[in-house]
Amino acid sequence: MADAAKAMESLSVSKTKELKGTEKRDSLIAIEKKYQKKWAEDGVFHTDAPTTDEVPLHSISPSELREKYPKFFGSSAYPYMNGTMHAGHALTVSKVEFSAGVARMSGKRALFPMGFHCTGMPIKACADKLVKEIEMFGKDFAGYDPDAEIVEESPKPAAKQAKEDPTKFKATKGKANAKTIKAKYQFQIMKSIGIPVEEIHKFAESSHWLQYFPPLTIRDLTDFGCRIDWRRTFVTTDANPYYDAFVRWQMNRLKELKKIKFGKRYTIYSIKDRQPCMDHDRSEGEAVNPQEYTALKLKVLEWSEKAAEQVKSQLPANANVFLVPATLRPETMYGQTCCFVGPKLTYGIFKVNETDYFLITERAARNMAYQGVFAQEGVIEKVMEIVGSDVVGTLVDAPLSLHKNGVRVLPMDTVLPTKGTGVVTSVPSDSPDDFATVTDLAKKADYYGIQKEWAELEIFPIIDTPSYGDLCAPFLVKQLKIASPKDTKQLEEAKELAYKEGFYQGILKVGNYKGEKVEIAKPKVRADMIAAGQAFAYSEPERKVVSRSGDDCIVSLMDQWYLDYGEESWKQTALDWVDNGLDTFSIDTKNALEGVLNWLNQWACARSFGLGTKLPWDPQFIVESLSDSTIYMSYYTVAHFLHSDLFGTKRGLFDIAADQMTDDVWDYIFCRRDLDDSILSESKISRANLESMRREFEYFYPVDMRVSGKDLLPNHLTFFLYVHLAMFPKEYWPRGIRVNGHLTLNGEKMSKSTGNFLTLQELVAKFGSDASRIAMADAGDGIGDCNLEEDVADNNVVRLYNLREWCEEMSRPEAALRDGAVNDFQDALFINDMNAMARESIEQYKQTNFKLALKSGLYELIAARDFYREACAAPCRCRPSLG
Ligand code: ZZB
Numbered sequence: 065m066a067d068a069a070k071a072m073e074s075l076s077v078s079k080t081k082e083l084k085g086t087e088k089r090d091s092l093i094a095i096e097k098k099y100q101k102k103w104a105e106d107g108v109f110h111t112d113a114p115t116t117d118e119v120p121l122h123s124i125s126p127s128e129l130r131e132k133y134p135k136f137f138g139s140s141a142y143p144y145m146n147g148t149m150h151a152g153h154a155l156t157v158s159k160v161e162f163s164a165g166v167a168r169m170s171g172k173r174a175l176f177p178m179g180f181h182c183t184g185m186p187i188k189a190c191a192d193k194l195v196k197e198i199e200m201f202g203k204d205f206a207g208y209d210p211d212a213e214i215v216e217e218s219p220k221p222a223a224k225q226a227k228e229d230p231t232k233f234k235a236t237k238g239k240a241n242a243k244t245i246k247a248k249y250q251f252q253i254m255k256s257i258g259i260p261v262e263e264i265h266k267f268a269e270s271s272h273w274l275q276y277f278p279p280l281t282i283r284d285l286t287d288f289g290c291r292i293d294w295r296r297t298f299v300t301t302d303a304n305p306y307y308d309a310f311v312r313w314q315m316n317r318l319k320e321l322k323k324i325k326f327g328k329r330y331t332i333y334s335i336k337d338r339q340p341c342m343d344h345d346r347s348e349g350e351a352v353n354p355q356e357y358t359a360l361k362l363k364v365l366e367w368s369e370k371a372a373e374q375v376k377s378q379l380p381a382n383a384n385v386f387l388v389p390a391t392l393r394p395e396t397m398y399g400q401t402c403c404f405v406g407p408k409l410t411y412g413i414f415k416v417n418e419t420d421y422f423l424i425t426e427r428a429a430r431n432m433a434y435q436g437v438f439a440q441e442g443v444i445e446k447v448m449e450i451v452g453s454d455v456v457g458t459l460v461d462a463p464l465s466l467h468k469n470g471v472r473v474l475p476m477d478t479v480l481p482t483k484g485t486g487v488v489t490s491v492p493s494d495s496p497d498d499f500a501t502v503t504d505l506a507k508k509a510d511y512y513g514i515q516k517e518w519a520e521l522e523i524f525p526i527i528d529t530p531s532y533g534d535l536c537a538p539f540l541v542k543q544l545k546i547a548s549p550k551d552t553k554q555l556e557e558a559k560e561l562a563y564k565e566g567f568y569q570g571i572l573k574v575g576n577y578k579g580e581k582v583e584i585a586k587p588k589v590r591a592d593m594i595a596a597g598q599a600f601a602y603s604e605p606e607r608k609v610v611s612r613s614g615d616d617c618i619v620s621l622m623d624q625w626y627l628d629y630g631e632e633s634w635k636q637t638a639l640d641w642v643d644n645g646l647d648t649f650s651i652d653t654k655n656a657l658e659g660v661l662n663w664l665n666q667w668a669c670a671r672s673f674g675l676g677t678k679l680p681w682d683p684q685f686i687v688e689s690l691s692d693s694t695i696y697m698s699y700y701t702v703a704h705f706l707h708s709d710l711f712g713t714k715r716g717l718f719d720i721a722a723d724q725m726t727d728d729v730w731d732y733i734f735c736r737r738d739l740d741d742s743i744l745s746e747s748k749i750s751r752a753n754l755e756s757m758r759r760e761f762e763y764f765y766p767v768d769m770r771v772s773g774k775d776l777l778p779n780h781l782t783f784f785l786y787v788h789l790a791m792f793p794k795e796y797w798p799r800g801i802r803v804n805g806h807l808t809l810n811g812e813k814m815s816k817s818t819g820n821f822l823t824l825q826e827l828v829a830k831f832g833s834d835a836s837r838i839a840m841a842d843a844g845d846g847i848g849d850c851n852l853e854e855d856v857a858d859n860n861v862v863r864l865y866n867l868r869e870w871c872e873e874m875s876r877p878e879a880a881l882r883d884g885a886v887n888d889f890q891d892a893l894f895i896n897d898m899n900a901m902a903r904e905s906i907e908q909y910k911q912t913n914f915k916l917a918l919k920s921g922l923y924e925l926i927a928a929r930d931f932y933r934e935a936c937a938a939p940c941r942c943r944p945s946l947g
Contacts, residue, residue: 080809080819080820080821080826080830081810081821081854081855081858088861089830089831089835089861090867091865092832092834092835092861092864092865092868093259093832093833094869095288095750096832096833096834100286100289100528100775100789102835104286104662108291109176109291109292109294110293110295111173111174111175111176111293112173112760113129113133113135113173113759113760113762113763113764113787114129114133114759115756115759115761116752116755116756117757121755121758121759123517126762126763126795127795129762129763129894130763133173133437133763134170134171134172134173135167135172135174135175135764135767135768136163136164136167136168136172136173136175136766136769137174137452137697137761137764137766137767137768137769138160138163138164138167138174138176138767138768138769138770138771139158139160139174139176139177139178139697139700139767139769139770139771140159140160140177140178140770140771140772141156141158141181141693141771141773141776141780142179142180142181142693142696143180143181143281144181144182144184144186144344145180145181145187145273145274145277145278145281145299146186146187146273146277146309147277148189148257148277148280148281148284148823148824149255149281149284149823149824149826150814150823150824151807151809151814151819151821151822151823151824151827151852152156152773152806152807152814153824153835154288154660154824154827154840155773155804155840155850155852156771156772156804157285157288157290157771157809157845158837158840158841158914159288159771159802159804159845159914160176160768160769160771161176161189161288161289161291161837161942162841162909162912162914162917163290163909163912164176164911165291166184166906166909168291168760171800174291174853175293175700176290176291176292177292177293177296177297177623177697177703178285178290178292178294178297179296179297179298179299179300179307179696179699179700179703180274180277180278180281180297180298180299180300180710181300181689181693182273182299182300182301182303182675183300183301183674183675183676183677183686183687183688183689183692183693184342184344184345184675184688184689185337185344185612185671185673185674185689186344186345186612186675186677187270187273187274187674187675188270188673188674188675189612189613189674190250190253190267191267191268191269191272191273193249194251194254194264194265194267194268195248195268197249197251197920198251198265199269200250203265204261204262204265205251205261205264206875208249208251236327239486241715242720250516251264252807254267255857256816257333259887270675271303274299274301274303274710275710278297278299278710282294282297282827283825284823284824284825284828285824287738287824287825287828287833288824288828288833288836288837289833289834289837290856293701293704295704295708296700296701296703296704297703297710298699298703298707298710298711298712299678299710299711300425300676300677300693301675301676302676302677302678303675303711304707304711304712305712305721305722305723306569306703306706306707306712306725307677307696307699307712308677308722309722309725309730310696310699310725310730311676311677311687311692312394312677312680312727313725313727313730313731314694314695314730314787314791315669315677315679315680315687316680316681316727317727317731317736317791318627318787318790318791319681319823321790321791321792322628323627323628323631323634323787324622324625324626324627324628324669325356325625325628325666326624326625326626327623327624327626328621328622328623328624329621329622329626329666329668330354330356330435330603330619330620330621331354331619331620331621331622331624331668332349332352332354332605332609332617332618332619333434333617333618333619333620333622334433334611334613334615334617334618335430335442336611336613336614336615336616337611337613337615337673338672338673339671339672339673340620340622340624340668340671341609341611341615341617342668342671342688342689342690343690343779344689345611345612345909346609346610346611346612346617347610347611347614348608348609348610348611349607349608349609349610349617349781350775350778351607351778351779352604352605352606352607352608352609353606353607353665354603354604354605354619355603355604355606355785356601356602356603357390357391357392357484357601357602357603357604358390358391358392358394358590358593358594358599358600358601358602359388359389359390359432359485359599359600359601359602360385360388360389360390360391360394360397360462360463360593360598360599361386361388361463361464361491361597361598361599361600362382362387362388362389362403362458362460362461362471362487362489363384363385363386363460363461364385364386364387364423364459364461365459365461365470366457366458366459366470368452368454368455368457368458368473369457369459370454370455371450371454371455371458374450374454375413375448375450377593378413378447378448379413379421379447379448382419383419383420383421384419384420384421385413385420385421385423386421386422386423386460387403387405387423387455387458387460387473387487388422388423388424388428388485388487388563388602389403389404389484389485389487389488389489389938390484390485390487390602390604391484391489393491393494393495393566394586394589394590394593395527395572395577395582395585395586395589395590395598396491396493396494396526396527396566397462397463397464397465397489397491397589397593398464398465398466398491398492398524398526398574398575399465399466399493399494399523399524399526400464400465400471400489400490400491401465401468401471401490401491401492401502401521401523402471402472402473402474402490402502402519402521403462403471403472403473403474403487403488403489403490403520403868404473404474404475404476404479404488404489404490404498404501404551405452405455405456405473405474405475405476405479405486405487405488406452406457406475406476406477406479406481406486407451407452407453407475407476407477408451408452408453409425409451409452409479409481409486410425410426410449410450410451410452411423411424411425411449411450411451411452411455411486411487412424412425412426412429412446412447412448412449412450413446413447413448413449413450414429414432414438414444414445414447415438415439415445415446415447416437416438416439416445417438417439421447422485423450423455423487424485424486424487425481425485425486426446427481427482427486427604427616428484428485428486428602428604429444429446430444430617430618431436431602431603431604431619432510432602433620434620434621434622435601435602435616435619435620435621435623435731437600437602445782446701451470452475452479452486453475455473456473456474456475456512456513456514457472457473457474457514457515457518458472459471459472459473460473460566462470462489463593463596463598463599464525464575464589464593464598465734466524466574467521467522471490471521472514472515472518472519474490474501474502474505474512474514474518475505475512475514475518476488476490476501476549477549478497478549478552480654482608483604484604485602486654490502491522491526491916492523492535492537492538493524493525493526493527493534493536493537493538494526494527494536494562494566495534495537495559496537496541496544496546496555496559496656497555497559497939498537498557498564499523499537499538499541500541500546500548500549500551500555501549502519502520502589503541504548504549504638505518505519506519506520509844520732520820523535523538524574524820525573526568526572526573526574526575527566527571527572527573527582528570528571528573529565529566529569529570529571530565530569530918531565531569532561532562532565534573535573536562536565536566536570537558539571540558540561540562541558541848544557544558546558558880559698560945564844565582565583567582567586568582568583569582570582575589575919576588576589576592577589587917598932603619603621604618604619605617605618605619624668624670625664625668625670625679625685626665626667626668626669626670627666627667627669627680627691627783627786627787628667629664629666629667629782629783629786630663630664630665630666634786634789634790635661635662637789638661638782638785638786639658639661639662641785641786641789641797642654642658642661643658645797645799645801646785646797646798646799646801647769647798647800647801648801648802648803649799649801649802649803649847649911649912650802650803650847652803652846652847653802653847654799656774656777656803656847657777657781657782657785657801660777660778660781660782664778664782667690667691667783668688669687669688669691670682670685670686670687670688670691671685671686671688671711672684672685672686673686674686674689675693676688676692678690686896687739688736690779690780690783691783693780694780694783694786694787694788695787695788695791695792697765697767697770697782698734698761698765698792699759700764701733701760701761701764701765702733702757702760702761703716703933704716704717705717705718705753705756705757705760706718706720706722706725707719716863718749718753718756718757722932724747724749725747726743726746726747728742728743728747729747729749729754730759731756732754733754733757733761734761734791734792734796735758735761735762735793735795735796736791736792736793737793739751739754739755761815762796763795765792765796765798766796766798766799767788767798767799767800768800769799769800769801769912770798770800770801770802771801771802772803772804773803773804773805773806774803774804774806774847775806777803781801781803784798784801785798785801802912803847804845804846804847804850805844805846805847805848805849805850806849807843807849807850807852808849808850808851808852809821809822809841809851809852809854810851810852810853810854810855811851811853822852827857830854831854831857831858831861832856832861833862834859834860834864835857835858835860835864836857838856838857838860838864838922839852839853839854839856839857839860840852841914841915841917841918842856842915842918843915844915845912845913845914845915845916857885863922863926867926887935887936890932890936893926893932893935894929894932897925897928897932898925898928901920901921901924901925901928902921904916904917904920904921905917905920905921908920908921
């Protein structure tokens, strides 16, 4: 246990900077605390709409109301409750915080609420891991033996090691005997985030996470000085029955609006977890989607000698074996001249049904097993293994190929084991890679141990293109001076050009669709081959996806509920709104958002495992974590009326039970319908209370600024937009989305394992709230990386301290200020400077350029003051004030 403790200690060794002294900081913190306490007592950040008593509901239109009583509503993505916030989260929060501050100071009712996200897999998965670890090691984990976990004797330098595997960290047992331990247990992770060992076992219950982390997050955000209206906070999932009712309402309505549909869809899936693996459940591969290929069945006509020997003893005599390449270009199949395998790759021969077998990689078989390709769903029957080089020389029948007598299997070194089936059909007329490879094979046939003529089958022109003629690949290979398959960079470029030209400009020269454009003919050729049993659809993740449970994910074709994002008219509405209605604060964000809208499509919105709200019409499923958090900003507008604690166990300002919140009530509050007697009688909520809730929504909505890190652009922010547009009248559509980059700390990536890491609590404890906020503002505003410099925070402790001293000194009644002649010129200059800087700061604040606002509003202003004082001091003792 002692060694484990040491190992854990090394995790929390901080690489962050040491403070020079703490006296000044402590005196600033004392003042901050005094005022934070007063703010809380006075409820200064409790922001309300004008009441219906003050301004009756129908006496004024909502837009007139907002004009008469200006408001600001900003929010940042609610944090996930598997830990507390770190400095990176705080960067995002600070963008809303600063905007809310500016709005308040300019007389607006500024609403900044914050809830807590608990939906989905991670909390439940971690809790389940702890259950197992308690079984293994006991409640206090005393049975854990760290020596059994040592994986490496003499570690590589820490930085390199962390880069290769951030879950590994160093445990030093004296210099000579350094050892590496893998932090693989959940209890170790809990310890590393500061949970005392004796408390860890409580986290085996997922509800404990929901109890534990929200209060700490409230503490940290309050210490940071945030202007949050905490009356409106809540946790998600059915742990809060009011929020649960809100999510059920929205799911019901989305289904009625036909935005939620049911059907077989390709989904990224974890075999280990036995369910879809969505963005939030991945440790690698965010925003990776399924890629659909056409898998072609190339029947073996005659085995190579080496393969024949192996197959004879392991496959039935009547077996039909197919090599199965995956292609994105089914329309080129007329031009197949051979079939490639990676000579060094190991393939499996998998049983498909009583007579048929596929020769493919194991990876492809894992995907096919969940796509209805094999006889039994999820069952992989590998009959034998064979190495690629042994298959070389095999004769196969290539469907549609103009070479009717079959083509040969040949070696290709660049076949990737991680893509498709590891079998690649060769079309040298249209694929530069294939042309370069067959040319090379023919040149060095002996070296490759093949017959020259196998690589020299005639290359027929099959697609005509205006730019590259009807033998597109040979043309490009020549033009880009590609000498061998090893010219990978040029080949990549050639492939790109060939794809574009072939798809958009190509015209088919052969086959049933001769004369038709490739764009049109492609799906027809594919459909024909599938109908003829020569091909089938095959899908796999575009890139590697690893689940948080460590599983290499596949694509599964499964029945599921999905949000029909990407549907043409919905997408168009969203694109139009981005173009003409939404403020994105930067052209980069606008472009990125448009990019996502153009590719994002259907999203599985229900799952079978984890925390959340049950799907109302199919309660075996739970609403997935990115799907229950699209329009929850509307919930903030009324949360405090409904409940006064996070879990909705105590009623709020109105005495309403969760089951009174019917779908019709939500519709009324959110301006989707008018009030009628049926709502009043069914819900038993008074008219006055219903109207007050509606008032709060119509006043604070639309959302003026939604803020998040750029990683949520391809999912949350786009869903946020889509669902708002579907659910609410246009008047309430979002007005602003602001995206920030990731935060680096002192110029380096933040990472727990390297120690270059600060939680929000650590940051504020180290520098106090104000200096931390200044350093945050100084970190940057773009969509690229932002950098928090501890030196900036540290220097600002001194700056703020001195500023305060100076202010106090200047405002003392006995401070004799000026006793010389008035320096009109310097006074005028300073007034001018101050006005210009104020104007500049306000302008920068408006554009949410906080770094620039800070520059003019603090740094330059102090410099101007100093200049003024010095200039005045020269001829006489001048007064630093203007009076
Ligand atoms: C026939 C064909 C005809 C192809 C053509 C291309 C072209 P991509 O585009 O990179 O996403 N391929 C498939 N699996 C592998 C693998 N394991 N290793 C290496 N290459 C592989 O990949 C899709 C294409 O890459 C597939 O489509 C396949 O070659 C190859 F006229 O099949 B194709 C301009 C390309 N033309």
